[in-house]
Amino acid sequence: MKNKLLKRNYLVITLICQLLFVGVMQAQTSNEKVIISGKVTDTDNNPLISVNVYVKGTQKGTLTDFDGNFSMEVAKGSTVVFSYIGFQTVEREITRGGDWSLTMTEDEGELNEVVITALGLKRERKSVGYAIQTLKGEEIALSAEPNIVRNLSGKIAGLQVTGGTSGLGGSSSILIRGNNSLNGNNMPLFIIDDVPMFNDENEAQSFWDATRNQGSIDYGDPISKLNAEDIEEISILKGAGATALYGARASNGVILITTKRGKGVKKGGIGIDYTLNTAISNPMLRQNFQQEYGAGNNGQYDYTGDRNNPGNNELSVNSWGPRFGSDVYLPQFRSPRVDGIPAPIEWKAHPDNLSDFLRTGILQEHSLGVAFNGDVASGRISLRHADESGMVPETDEKRTSLNSSLLSDLSDKWKAELTVNYTESASDNRVPGFGQNMVQNIMRMPSNFDMRYINSVPHKRPDGSQVVFTNFSNPYWTLKEDFGSYKRRNVLGRFGLRYEITDWLEARASISKNLSNAEYRNFTQVDQALTNAGNYFNDGAYAISTNTYTENNYDFMITGRNNITDDIDVSYTAGANRRETYAVNWSASVPELATPNLANLNNGIGTKVVNQSFNEKQTQSVFGIVSFGYKDFLYTDFTGRNTWSSTLPANNRSYFYPSASVSFLPIQAFEIDSKIVNFAKVRGSWSQVGSDTSPYQLTGTYSTGLDWNGRQTNGYTGTLPPTNLKPQRINSLEFGGELGLFNNRISMDIAYYKTNAKNQIVSVEIPRFSGYSRALINAGNIENEGVELNLTASPIKTDNFQWDINVNAARNKTSLVELHPDIEFIRVGWLSMETRVTAGDEYGEIYGYSYIENEEGRRIIQDNGLAYRSQEYVREDGTRQWDRYLGNMQPDWIGGLSNSVRYKNFNLSATLSARFGGLVYSASNIENLRRGLTMETVGLNDRGVDKRLPVSEGGGVRADGVVEIKDTSGNVTGYAENETYVEAQEYYNWEAGIHERHLFDASYIKLQDVSLTYRFTPEVVKSLKYIQGMTLSLTGYNLAVLKGSVPNLDPEVSLGRFNAGQGLESGALPSARRFGLRLNIKF
């Protein structure tokens, strides 16, 4: 029996192959031919250009010209279809030749709009029982910012974009409906033309490892390299109801990207599309630092210029040194040498060092797309090349992509699809993204140094030694001698076949692959200056790592549709998926270089360190969807999926998860005839999603190595292996409503949701005296509850003038309903303070040192004049509070406002993005204070004396607060005003260690983007031969902070893409403001 089945299976495959390679059946016999012609106009009598006019059931057709005219020969009796995006499709049965002019009416969206849902299934918006929001490719492409992720900011309700404001090619994080996961990544799943994209820049980072990536480079995730010009449409599936069929990979939402496929190209024709995008970037904010004191400590700075015998404070990067003045002369880096000794020269401030260092970043991007509509196949191929230079000198990135999307009607039954997307991105040099690094050093450089002088002198001496001027490396040494480069190639490919079994049943099979290969190299140059001991100051280093990830998806699906009765439709899909992932990573480094300048492992001295790891995983799934439609007002969906995962223990390996949703249209149901309300929908969905974990988590393993004369060493894992690990579950409930008023001039979408993520597979930090630093457990019930509102309106809509508004707002609350019977709280982020989740509380609590206040709210000051921190203060009962709750980092509301105004051929649009509530802890501001850069570190104290003068001369700072008066047995009997003055440097250094002081309101309102587009009139275009359409746009991105309270920083900051970074800022780079010009020409 089995053999027979196999044989039949084989027959099917043979049949498929034959159909593919041999015959494409030609049908269509015709009898009498007639010529039809005419003009297609809209309701305002404007000609419609490029309307698709074709014979139904064939691909035979034409397009209307610039005056809206068409002419074609058709068989009498056939049906001709007129279709045009945004208009209702019209069909005419051709009974005669001659004039068939017609008026097409605009499709008012909502009712008949088709949206793309999970698994690429197209559905009418009205029948969908969950929130889905779409954006046209044009809205994304029309920006000075090439990273499409950043361009979603402010445009989608409930979508929070943070990070990556540094200008060149970094990643950004998106959070849809809050944090679902306690550790790792909360980024949504990106699916491009039905292919899931691997988007982990670095291996997933655990929650307390926020600092692990400090000093490393954010090279940008693969999605940030995608060509925005290729995008037809983006669908954002927010809730688990929409994404249940993908499993929990999609538990953070799905962003479905559909690329252009050459819509609207006439039969046998081609359409060529060229876009030039060019943009410049400059810092958006200027730092406001004191310009009164230069480098040093305690007012002292001695410069010798001898690296082996530096002067007192010569290596200090603090700005607590001598006061600038036209009468102050000191030996400095730019001093002339007299007998080899630096001569005293004027000690003065150079306030423009950062801008003297940075340059204008330039982006140039060319995209060429060719769409065709041939006899056998239609589709689009495109090529994009972008060349970008960063604001930091010597930094760059190149991005090239090839995209092809082909659809072929092999016969009237068989269709084949092939999409291939190849993206290559590379950089010869990128500045470190986080933490203490070169740009940070320049941002905080004491202002006695003169960047223009540093620019003008070489960074390297002929003997190969570095020209240094303080404790950190010369920036041009770092930029020109060292490098951090990368090269990544990402291929997404999908081959799919569709077979129409009958006119109500279709089968689809596809194979898709994603291959991502990235190579990272880090080189540190040899600094041949000699130390006292005769060694080089820096022996150099080199490291290379390569990560290769492959994912294969095999999908099979059968989809059908029937009318059960006149009133009830049913559609159904059954399918199976097999997913295989394989990753191999290796890295190698050498600690020292033999020959300077040569970046190769073979040039290494000392022990080469080589690491390698493999990761393999497989899941298999079967799934089904059944949808019922009753009349035209009630729609329900039921889905179910069962997955088997290789990463879970055998008894928990198989897990099932269902969902159900309903959509009800009261206007149709109750046959309401309202002049005001033209559309109304009530929807609801419930779903459960299950998911697995990464491979090899079930058993504890030993590290392995050779040491000590070649003998083996083994150390056991620090992560406690789990017992009976279960799949994770996310239960979600969503209700929503949609309303269209005044013929959809105003439309609204409101959603309420509640999501509970349970049994999370999470690696939690545990007290190490348990023997382990972390435990892998099933834990928790994270609840996300929120509302989303999206309002679109067109207050004015005339022939020449139109004004559209979109307002969106979302509120989300994440809390931890329960954690684990044995685990009390989890640290989420970690700098020197921490963010936590505690069972029963909201996510993102910030804990750290606070001030201590007495009953009257006055700060209690120690006898030495410094404020008490919670860590030091002993209460009367002998207790002490180490870390205190300081606030929460979650925003109360996030939202956006877009306005678009069209006047004749001009279109002006602008987006504001906003966040209200929540706190951010800014480590950058602490460092600025510690180093004596902030304005508060200069000026007069409350005695009217310069606070930087010694206390003995009347200077110093007196903390505002009280000291305790104690009796002989040490009990507090009262308070006295603090009268102790403390040296300014000591005072502010102490204050820098009080976390409470460095929490800022993270609220902001930003002018996200502005664009002004001119669409050349048909008359102008017509005069240019071959050109069919042309638009010119001026764009701006990240233009201004209209409201924000984090000093010296773009408030839209974050440490990284993972939860660890949320609410903690450290080492933010200058935020880039971009201006662009976009020219689009259609041939």
Next chain:
Amino acid sequence: MKKILYICIVLVGFSACTDKFDELNIDPNRPVQATSQSILLSTQRSITHTLLDDNNPFEVLRWTQYHGRQGYAAQPFPFDWNTDAFYNNITYQLNNLELLRKQAIADGHVNFEAVAMIMKAWIFSNATDMYGDIPYSEALQGANNYYPKFDSQESIYKDLVLKLKEAEAKIVTIAQVADIDGGSDIFCQGDMMKWRKFANALRARLYMRMSEVAGTIAKDGLEEIFGNPSVYPILDSNDDNVGVAFIEDTNGANTATFVQQSDAGNIRPVGTAIVDLLCANDDPRRKVMLNATKNSREAVANGTSTFYQYTGGPAAIEDENVSFEIDELSTVGDAIALDYFRPMDVITYAEVKFIQAEAAAKGYSVGGTAEMLYNQGIEASMTKWGVSDASAITAYIAKPAIAFNATTAKEQIITQRYIEQFHQGLNTFAMIRRAGFPRLDWISLGFANDYGYPDRLPYATNIFGNPNVQDVLSQVTQAIWGEVWFGSQTNVQTAASYQAPTVYNFTDN
């Protein structure tokens, strides 16, 4: 209908083949099992770096005044110092040793079991010396107890000595019975008799550390060990010294503590306390342990001076405008600093002699007079540090300040032990807190004005992740103060005011 059949076939063919999943989920990167000797080597290698030669104890080397300062620092004792690196590896290696112990029990390998117990006791004693009360009785239980309670140092010490005794008794010294690969044991090279001596010496050290607060236990324990050398063999010559002997291999070299004191690395000055002790009495160990200042060596070489100068960096510098050039301060002697393969001491014969001498001085019956044992200790130390001139040793012992004096016996013995333990940061720090000696230089600055000599190391951040820490937090003041049990009866003797470092002139170097 046939078509639907085909579809079913394809559907079935797609899924339902999960038999290979178990195999697929076997980690290809790391082994699931390890031999006892590879675990032992791994922990010994790693923990010695943490406790003996890593960068971490540097701050403790300052506290013990083996190191001095070159310039002003607002915090002579940094209370916001992050000790995570210590703590993380201590707890990690303790767990590896616990796994080793269980594996040895399962294998019936008593010697590995005993070795694991001794190693654990050594590490736990270091941990409680650092942090005071720590989890002990409920520690290392993995999933059975995420939040072990904190035990008092008193109860930990009392149990550690029992564990050491129990472990020592388990050891089988017949070579064939239970062999440990000598190459995978860098403490005792697989020599089980040496493990017995190590266990007893360690036990003696712990008893002595308890002596100020639990005199009876200390007395009984020390009398038991030193009274029955045949039952409780103990380090009997410098050949018995337990130290991590390095081998000629890049990975195996002693690359940290001493080397970083040399001209080849980041040079740090030695402290005034050790310089004064070695120079004031013309200690023969001076030339081994210290270098004369670089300036004076150059001056002698140039013929501009005839004196080699020795001077240390003070423990704290009062005035922010004072700073010292490294070239005008002494550094660790090249003889040891540049000897990359010099063993790092875990416990030495000389230390055992000083422990025995102190016990005798306390009136315990440990076989010998305090004076005899003290002199033996000095000789053993001199020999260990490479002083071969017997007459120089005799002359040193005869000096009035060195010659045994019953009224200052404790200070004399501890002071000699302090010299012997040069660069054993943690061991010496614990000794100072327990004994109150040697007399240290002025440290009073910043918070030290209020609280004096530090009592403990700051907690690692992870310790706060254990809610039971609330039970012990009240013992801690300003992170590094709050006496630990064994030091609670002692005041550390420190100078009352700042003294500029003394410059000692010698004609030899």
